[in-house]
Amino acid sequence: MYVAVKGGERAIDNAHAFLAEERRGDPAVPELSVAQIRQQMALAVNRVMAEGSLYDPDLAALAIKQARGDLIEAIFLIRAYRTTLPRFGASNPIDTGRMAAVRRVSATYKDLPGGQVLGPTFDYTHRLIDFALAAEGLTPPAPEAAPLGPVPRVTGFLDREGLIEAEPASDTTPPDLTREPMELPANRALRLQALTRGDEGFILSLAYSSQRGYGRTHPFVGELRIGEVAVEVDIPELGFAVEIGEITVTECETVNQFHGSKTQPPQFTRGYGLVFGQTERKAISMSLVDRALRWEELGEDNTGAPVQDPEFVLMHADNIQATGFLEHIKLPHYVDFQSELELVRALRVNSEASE
Amino acid sequence: MSSLSDPVRQKALGLLARAMPERLAALFPDLPDHALLRGPEVGAVMVRGRQGGTGAPFNLGEMTVARCSVRLACGTVGHAWVQGRDRGHARRAAVLDALLQTDRRAVLEGAVLATLETEETARRDGRARKAAATKVEFFTLVRGEDA
Numbered sequence: 001m002y003v004a005v006k007g008g009e010r011a012i013d014n015a016h017a018f019l020a021e022e023r024r025g026d027p028a029v030p031e032l033s034v035a036q037i038r039q040q041m042a043l044a045v046n047r048v049m050a051e052g053s054l055y056d057p058d059l060a061a062l063a064i065k066q067a068r069g070d071l072i073e074a075i076f077l078i079r080a081y082r083t084t085l086p087r088f089g090a091s092n093p094i095d096t097g098r099m100a101a102v103r104r105v106s107a108t109y110k111d112l113p114g115g116q117v118l119g120p121t122f123d124y125t126h127r128l129i130d131f132a133l134a135a136e137g138l139t140p141p142a143p144e145a146a147p148l149g150p151v152p153r154v155t156g157f158l159d160r161e162g163l164i165e166a167e168p169a170s171d172t173t174p175p176d177l178t179r180e181p182m183e184l185p186a187n188r189a190l191r192l193q194a195l196t197r198g199d200e201g202f203i204l205s206l207a208y209s210s211q212r213g214y215g216r217t218h219p220f221v222g223e224l225r226i227g228e229v230a231v232e233v234d235i236p237e238l239g240f241a242v243e244i245g246e247i248t249v250t251e252c253e254t255v256n257q258f259h260g261s262k263t264q265p266p267q268f269t270r271g272y273g274l275v276f277g278q279t280e281r282k283a284i285s286m287s288l289v290d291r292a293l294r295w296e297e298l299g300e301d302n303t304g305a306p307v308q309d310p311e312f313v314l315m316h317a318d319n320i321q322a323t324g325f326l327e328h329i330k331l332p333h334y335v336d337f338q339s340e341l342e343l344v345r346a347l348r349v350n351s352e353a354s355e
Numbered sequence: 356m357s358s359l360s361d362p363v364r365q366k367a368l369g370l371l372a373r374a375m376p377e378r379l380a381a382l383f384p385d386l387p388d389h390a391l392l393r394g395p396e397v398g399a400v401m402v403r404g405r406q407g408g409t410g411a412p413f414n415l416g417e418m419t420v421a422r423c424s425v426r427l428a429c430g431t432v433g434h435a436w437v438q439g440r441d442r443g444h445a446r447r448a449a450v451l452d453a454l455l456q457t458d459r460r461a462v463l464e465g466a467v468l469a470t471l472e473t474e475e476t477a478r479r480d481g482r483a484r485k486a487a488a489t490k491v492e493f494f495t496l497v498r499g500e501d502a
Contacts, residue, residue, distance in 0.1 A: 055402065055418035056439065085399040088420055088436070093403040093412045100479060102486040110493060118489040147483035148490065153408060167407030174413045176401065188406055189413035196415055230369075231402055237424060237434050240361050243369035244400065244420060245438025251408060274404045276416055 023068050037061035046248075046277025047071055051319060052078025053178070053197040055247050055276050072199075072319050079320050092241060094229045096251045096274070097153055101227035103278075106154050108220045108255060114151025119226060120278075154223035155253050155270065164255065164268040184311055191293055191314060192286075196275050198317030200282045206307045207288035215292045215305030219254035219271055226250045226278050250275050252283040256291050261299045269298060289313060367455055367464075368448070370471045372437040376444035378474070382467045386450050388428050395423035395442035395449075421445035427453045 024031065038045055038061035048060040052075045060078060067073035103119025106112055118124075158164035174189035182190060195203060210217045230243045252273035260266035271291025273283035292307040306312050316322065371379065399417040406413060422436040423445040433453025437445050454463055 050416070053416040054399065055416060059419065059440070082399060082417060085397065085417070085419065087417075088398040088400050088422060090401040090414075091403055093405045094415070096404070096408050100483065102482055103489075116491040117486050118491065119486055120489075142485045143488040144481075144484035145487040145490070147480060148487045155407065167405075167410035169405065169409055170411045172411050174403065174411070176414050178414075178417075189411060192404075192406060192413040193415070231400070231418065231438070233400055233420075233436060235434065235436055238364075238368075240365055242365055242372070242436060244372045244436045245418065246373055247402065247418060247438075249404075249415075253408065270407050272407050274408075274415060 023066075032065060034058060034061045034065060037064050043278060044069075044071060046279050047200060047282075048074045048078060050276040050279050050282060051075045051197055051199065052082070054078050054082045072323055076320050076323065089233055089236075091244075092232045092234065094231060094247075094249070096225070096229055096249065098150060099225055099227040099229050099249070099251070101151060101225045103226040104151055104223065106221070106223050108222050109154060109157070112154060112157075114148060117148065117151075121280075151225075153253075155255065158222075158255065158268055162267070165258070165264075165270060167270065182314060184314070186310060186314055188290070188294070191310065192272065192274070192290060194314045194317055195273075195286045195289055198286075199319035199322070200279075200285070202317055202319070203285040203289055204281060206292075206313060207285035210288055210292045210305065210307045215295070215303055215307040216300070217254075217256060217271070217288050217292050217307075219256050219288055219291060221284065221287075222253045222255040224250070224252045224280065224284065226280065248277055250277065250279045250283040252280075252287040254284075254287045254291060258298060269294070364452070364455065367468055368435060368452060370468055370475065371435060371448035371451055373475060374444075374448075374471050376439070376441040376447075378471070379444065379447055379467075382470055383447060383451060383463075386447060387454070389425040389450055389453070391446075392424040392426055392432065393422070395421055395445045397421050397440045397442065400436075423449040425449045425453055427457070429457065431456050 038057050041061070041064065042057075044064055045057050045060045048063055048071055049055050049057065051071075052060065052063070054060075056078075059081065060074065063074035063077040063081075064071065066077060101117065101119075103121060104114060104117045106116065110116075155164055155167075159166065172189075174193070175187065177190060177193055182194065186194070207217075209215070226248070228246045228248050231245050231247055232241045233244050234241045250273075254271035254273075255268045256271060258264075258267055258269040269291065271287035271289075271294075273286030273290065275283045275286060289307060292305075293310055293313060295302060295308050302308055398420055400420045401417050402415045403412045404415040405411065418438060419440050420436055420438060421440055421442050421444060422434075423442070424432065424434045425446065426432050427450070431453045433449045433451070433456070435445050435448035435452055437448055451463065451467065454460070
């Protein structure tokens with residue numbers, strides 16, 4: 001039973017004023033602008049857009065500022081904001097094959113058409129703190145070379161030989177967990193939506209667990225690409241599709257061994273990751289978890305590993321749901337606790353009496 | 356009514372949508388008289404991807420979009436949907452979409468669209484050139500026993 005009590009208004013108002021002051025910090029230190037966060041904390045902005053499930057870098061940067069850098073709090077703000085927006089429609093599926101890639105690497109082919117393009121990566125840095133960044137200075141412009149043009153899809157090479165499962169296009173309208181509560185069993189489209197907006201740490205740990213033997217995935221990163229893709233929408237009043245903007249996405253395609261079944265010859269299978277922004281760790285993790293969750297349709301064994309359990313994965317991937325349920329226990333439970341206190345006292349009286 | 360073929364109008368609307376709002380306002384500051392038919396209003400579009408890049412669609416997440424429909428004094432109607440939450444951007448793009456269907460088309464194509472396209476190409480080319488400079492050139496070391 002819930003009993004309403006009043007009080008604490010003044011304390012709450014003062015707490016929020018204190019929060020605002022702490023957020024600002026020492027007034028002698030210049031205040032961060034939203035543009036600075038968007039430009040210089042871009043990977044934090046990307047994570048907030050991906051898990052907030054709303055692509056808007058300015059808004060994500062503002063949310064990070066408001067949340068004092070607490071990214072899950074910022075994601076919460078974005079999720080709350082997006083519920084206020086009317087849905088104008090859905091885009092045509094983005095064509096990642098036409099991506100203007102700034103990074104594209106393959107762990108399966110050394111010499112592939114288009115080559116290994118490293119892009120702005122932390123890989124091969126020494127992970128030593130760069131004290132030079134503590135001082136202000138100009139960054140020299142990055143070197144340039146003749147543009148490479150569009151690069152073909154790595155899984156396309158295997159597909160042409162029939163060595164990898166086909167991924168035939170369709171125009172099926174996918175289920176949308178923001179419109180209908182997620183129900184199990186969830187098809188792959190619904191799982192991918194839940195994974196791409198799921199918590200990076202949770203998806204990473206599940207992917208890692210599958211690599212360590214809890215559910216078998218032995219993936220190769222067939223291709224990892226990051227870049228801009230056009231978003232095209234059919235505009236009803238025009239009667240044709242128009243590009244309404246461009247977004248940066250990270251795409252990871254894994255290639256996994258498959259021993260074949262009664263109906264299928266041995267061939268490679270796929271795991272897929274696609275995430276808003278430059279979000280490489282998340283996209284790779286997503287592709288491993290996607291592949292692990294496909295054990296049933298591929299006729300593989302269920303080893304009882306967490307990553308193979310769609311209910312475990314999908315019902316715990318959302319950090320806003322998790323935060324809401326977890327953090328509510330710090331709110332007043334005075335009456336619930338009083339009843340438990342009385343119960344324990346009564347039990348003690350009974351047990352003392354029976355001794 | 357429309358003097359623009361769909362592909363031309365489609366391309367123009369893409370350029371207007373991808374333009375930075377400030378840049379578009381600088382290139383085309385003064386809007387002629389027009390009536391608002393819808394909006395400008397801010398909402399969301401669900402962006403879809405495909406399983407495995409080529410397969411069945413799934414919902415990737417939403418993006419913010421501003422849209423607007425206008426009618427010029429001459430009766431010509433223009434529409435625009437642009438990424439982001441900038442209502443002024445959507446309104447300006449809708450007015451330009453309408454004007455591009457009138458006899459001002461040639462002037463605006465030169466003054467606005469051509470400039471936007473040149474700048475966009477330069478920006479894209481700059482990123483593509485920097486990415487190209489990070490392409491790995493493998494070489495094989497001669498091994499001792501083969502020397």
